Amino acid sequence: MANFSPPANVKAFEERLLEVSENLPKRLRQCADYVAANKDRIAVSTVAEMAEGAGVQPSAFMRFCQILGFSGFSEMQRLFRETYVGGWPDYSTRLLHLREKPEGSPSALLGEFVEAGRASIESLLSTVDPVALNEGANLLVAAGMIHIIGLGRSFSVATYVAYLFEKMEVPAVLHTSLGKLDNRHAIREGDALLAFTFAPYSAPTLELVEDVAARKIPIVAVTDSAIGPLAKFRPTTLLVSEIDFGAFRSPAATLCLATALAVIVGTAKSQRA
């Protein structure tokens, strides 16, 4: 009856839909029309809802799915749910895969990190709120001096941002707690703080943020959770979710975001001058 291989992606799905919809009986054509106009609903609706939308019985919609090559509605829905959540479909299973054979060849391991990095970076586009990015950039552009903090895992990102600002001649200092000195009094009115912190959030960073927040100095936070310990200070928040690989994650996405932010600020500053 139906073609036996179900479409593997949305593109194939659309082709099949087009190909099939030429000569279809009345009710099934209604299904095709409704689906074509409401592809985005497939992921979040039940058969009953789709059928009602198309003005047919659930059973008719069912047959429609089968004609498209799926075993049923569930299989069709799975396709859309997976593409909806984007680049990282069941990453946890792959992770398990590695745990089972920790002696994977080095290049296989590299491959895993490549995959994790790629997915993390792509997810930036959905986790970073464009409005917040804009706002954060403006705060930093307006600042007399940008103070950068990031310790532990975030230290490398902080150093890179400091490097970029220096190259672009943007006044910025990197706060390290080298020698347990925190130069919190170097942060003055008119400055801004750019903080990087991820779980487990390092205490000195949190303390500095708290201190600075109390003085009403603007804070831009790059972090991994909207409800993390920074949240109560209501900073401008840029969210990153790094995909971990085993216990490890490379801060590739964070770095990517940080670079973009630095360049945005740098070019804006130079245009103001």
Added chain:
Amino acid sequence: MANFSPPANVKAFEERLLEVSENLPKRLRQCADYVAANKDRIAVSTVAEMAEGAGVQPSAFMRFCQILGFSGFSEMQRLFRETYVGGWPDYSTRLLHLREKPEGSPSALLGEFVEAGRASIESLLSTVDPVALNEGANLLVAAGMIHIIGLGRSFSVATYVAYLFEKMEVPAVLHTSLGKLDNRHAIREGDALLAFTFAPYSAPTLELVEDVAARKIPIVAVTDSAIGPLAKFRPTTLLVSEIDFGAFRSPAATLCLATALAVIVGTAKSQRA
């Protein structure tokens, strides 16, 4: 126990999440964290999937929904299903979209960096020689102490590798030339040097490599050219080509490679012990 009016929109949901997440027991906090980082999944996942993602039992996730003010998961899911119909994070089209937007808008710029980062990372698989990766890893595993150097643009990567080695309890030191001190005599027989350097190659790094090479200490180099200034010392070379965007590049790919290398070495060392 729970607030009785369920959040009516995503904004209210986020506020409630924040408000509630202050003092939450362990499992419920896991739920909060996972939800905060994966709001988009709520619409298309089952409780079981969400619970697994958060690393808790379905029943725990259930209670979490109720604490948020919903009658259960279904009611919470309904909120997201209704609001997310239409929005579709199809990354490739979204990227195109960003490109079309007026140039220089912050999120367009982020889009560019995302694209550059993704491409750089993917290219790793072809630029990094698996044999060299293996060899490099072996050299570092065999070393008594790993000395890490990377200055300027490479400093952030060097710090991250140092961080990872420390976490994995692998003996390693980061050479910073802080205060113009180069601790070259700390590098002794049986040790190895891991050097990161990219054009323009910083002088102190080259000097250190030269000194170390003369003493026949093994060197693993992560760099951008097989014929760069390091080539004459015949180190084990791992090649990275970062795609630049304008005058800027994020070292996302280098970081990815460095992380993979560190993890390979770390796991191999722990298995030997």
Added chain:
DNA sequence: AGCAAAATAGAATATATGTTCCAAATCTGC
């Protein structure tokens, strides 16, 4: 118009999924 084939509606059934409950484990204040 009359017959065979295809299509459909609706009920019946199977399955997946959400939800609740309670005993066991853990935490907290004394």
Added chain:
DNA sequence: GCAGATTTGGAACATATATTCTATTTTGCT
């Protein structure tokens, strides 16, 4: 270190949802 309160895991239960089946209607053909 104990008693009470809180939190948790897992199984039992309820419900929603997908899927199939069959009698009935519609369609297409001669």
